[in-house]
Amino acid sequence: MPAIGQSMPRAASRRMVAGGGRYLDDHAARGEWHVAFLRSPFPHARFTLDTAPARALPGVEAVLLAADLAAVCRPWQTTSASFPGLVSPAQTPLADGRATWQGEPVAMILAASRAIAEDAAEAIAADWTELPAITSPEAALAPGAPLVHPGLADNRAWGQEWRRGEPEAAFAEAALVVEERLVFTRHTGVALEPRGAVAEWDGGTLMLRLSHQMPHQMRLHLAEQLDLAVNRVRVICGDVGGGFGLKMHVYQDEMAVAAACRLLSRPLRWVADRMESLMADIHAREHVVQARMAVDAQGMITAMEIDDLQGLGAVSIYPRSSTVEAMSLLRVVGAPYRFAHALGRTTCVLQNKVPTGQYRGVGAPIGCAVTERLVEKAARARGEDSWQFRTRNLLRADEMPRISAFGAALHGLHHHTAMDQAAALIDLPALRAEIAAGRAAGRVLGLGVAVTVEFTASGPAIYGPAGVGVAATDTVVVTLEPTGELSAQASISEIGQGITQGLAQVLADAVGVPASAVQVGAGDTASSPHGGGAWASRGAAIGGEAAWGAGRLLRTQLLEGAAALLQAAPDSLDIRDGAITDAAGVPRMTLAALARTMLFRGHEMPQGVTPGLSATYQYRREADPTLANNGVHAALVEIDPLTGLVRVLRYWMVGDCGRVLNPLLVDGQYRGGVATGIGEALLEACRYDQETGQFMSGTLADYLLPMAPDIPDITLGHVETPYPGSVLGAKGAGESGTCGAPAAVLNAVNDALAAASGGAVTEMPIHPMAVLRALGAMA
């Protein structure tokens, strides 16, 4: 039976749940010093620091400032040909005299323990002069607004206009125009394992342990900033306790640890605590969106227009740029639907807040929420069931491939199949009857639907032309061990999503061994080959192809060796279940016997035959910049009309991520993604004091993550449309749940409100007070 497609538990699960995980903080370097950072307590301030009192404390080894690290570390600055004219000042590991966001590191203490280092951080005599701070994106654009950075003309970092067809005419001729202003509050990813760095300098080689999604990319950045030969930098990511997009950027604090280690030749350890994580990890998705949709008399969408204002933070994150989120948002607008006219305006502004970055789903959850809110509004204005409105306007499979009005490449999407499956899974008539009965009994219930299109597994065409050094190709090296097992190294990163299990199943089928005989490693640049790591839901679609290619190459080599030994033609042999067989499947020799002969008894091999026990395959997708996938989400919510609290009672998701390598892995990603999206819709918010700009969500008592009782049972369905351009046909799955859940919950809450009071909420997360106001229960 093939391993691909089987629900196999992750080989690493037993070790993980038994507490055997080895995370960054589980590794100690002999003689290491512990690092703590003094971080700016103000969103914008000039400062001078007297470090003498800190240096005088017993156990403090050094206190470093911006100038100290400047000697070994070059500044970095975000530029991208995708964002011409981007305004984003250069960054250094420590702020030099002026901090531009609350939490920005300004001094670095090296000490015998973390506690002593924190004592010393407190002991630094800091003289802060607060400067006017900009936190709201709208205030950033106001005439005469204080500048986030001196010398800039204004706080605008980047913008663009997008136009297709004749949007003005389409809106003028429309039978119906629906419009909405939606506000999205910042949130952040919260990984179980925080970021950190353990650095060692070993006579010319920098070894840096990170909790990171892309070790090879970081290795290159470290070499560039620290002026080291790249093969003198080794980055090791062991077990990584979650990534979510947090761990794919160049952070000041991590670079400071590497630079200080280079400067002082001492092993250093820094692991972010939870307060540092919440304040200094990237935030994401702060947008104010004004959007409208034109519909003709037949109920067909004809045009969409969107005006998006994004708050970037103090800089545009290095190297990819925070503006990627706005681009991702724009591309998703209206993507499931058929219309020809589009107008989009994107404005990205600097603020005195921690930089934002690409977080699970990037801009897609917002683009989907905007689109689906307008779809609901349009259907409601027409007095029509929104399911019917969607079915009519969704692109049919035979209308693809095509480029959407907002410039997205659509191919292989089967919306109607997914809608039909979702309707069956939900049992729509029964659910509607249940909702009607509940409402008649006084309950405030609502059903919300969202259709998603998501652009996964970015290929070389995204960052390559942008001139940003991000690898979109990936490689697998696989070796037959003398015992008949396979050992492989992948450039795809394992960050807890389980991709190494998926790759093991691919390698098993590609070579012809049981999956239990395959071990896949990743994350250490000294042993894993070059490639992109974990981002854009690419593990199966890109890493899977690399694994397949490597496995097939190795299979060819092994058959060549076996054929020579067995005096048979290679194509008369097969490899099944770890043995060389004849065409009928009769075993001729085990792979272990073959490997031992090739390795230890080379004298028995025929002359000129040295096929090799290892194979390497680098996969590069040439067609299709991204792999579009699609899904249908539905949420049933109940509002407590007295408190305004919203509960998600049930949730359904049908996804099409192409070929499913392992249903357990895909279902886990779908469910986790939905949980992320429910948190985004109802709970999670990075709040700032409106007057002082102080960050108010600095602990997990203030930043509200959904917990187990907040997440309902999630019923999943799959449509499997393999991507025809690859061997396996997998597309991305890791972010799909997050892309649709905020929209589905928003629509469900507004469905409930429409029935109860005719009100609506337009701000995410949906605060209970906004619900009470929409119900008319609160002023």
Next chain:
Amino acid sequence: MTPARFAYLRPDTLGEALAVLAREGEGATPLAGGQSLMPMMAMRMARPALLLDLNRVAGLDGIAVVEGALHIGAMARHATVLAHPLVAAHAPLLPLALREVAHPAIRNRGTLGGSLCLADPAAELPACMLALDATLVLANRAGERGVAAVDFFQGLYATARRADELLVRVEIPLSPGWSPWFAETARRHGDYALAGLAMMCRREAGRITALRIAFLGVEAAPRRLPEVEAAILDSADAAALLPRLLSPLHAEEAPAAWRLHLAQVLLRRAMIGEGRHAAA
């Protein structure tokens, strides 16, 4: 998130602990279950010079009925109080409230006395003490004194406990014929309450003839509200009085106006729960 430097003592007897407090005064901070103090120390919001660990002091966690009152030792863990048959029999308000206190792991460690002495405005147990008309018994080297719950809670994290005193137990008068009501609202189960209400009342022939109420999570400290209690006894719309009487706390996620709204909702629910319908 490591604590600032502190000295540490772990006495075995109450006498030793009180001697330390007599000597160190406000420099010593008693450590009970540590479920609030330890995170506050880790964030360096609490910076005790001396941490006085009470977890080895014998005899502070008993639960017994003594002379017409239920005595609960200050070091009794939430989980123990929650499951104790004497508490269920004589102070059933406490199990109702304790179910809302955080999560099982925290209840295994957190103590009654720790919660009362911290006096977090969102804590459930201080409000319960008011509703139960409990007496909090404090000890120092000179002896014991009892403080009525209404006098013990004095503001945000402020109590009548003096620096040389330890809370050793609470005494809850047995109250046959009284029944409990408790509810709170939080964004997630186990979170700090946005608003909660603890109530004890006596009904005769279907009418409330006596009651004590206290809100939690709404104001800086729980207090009795005589006007509200009187209005309820008069069958008036007590919730309508709250905007004038309450000074709600404010936070970014939980603005004062919402807390006030929730306090009114809870009071009206309590009335319905007692078989009486408040005027809407």
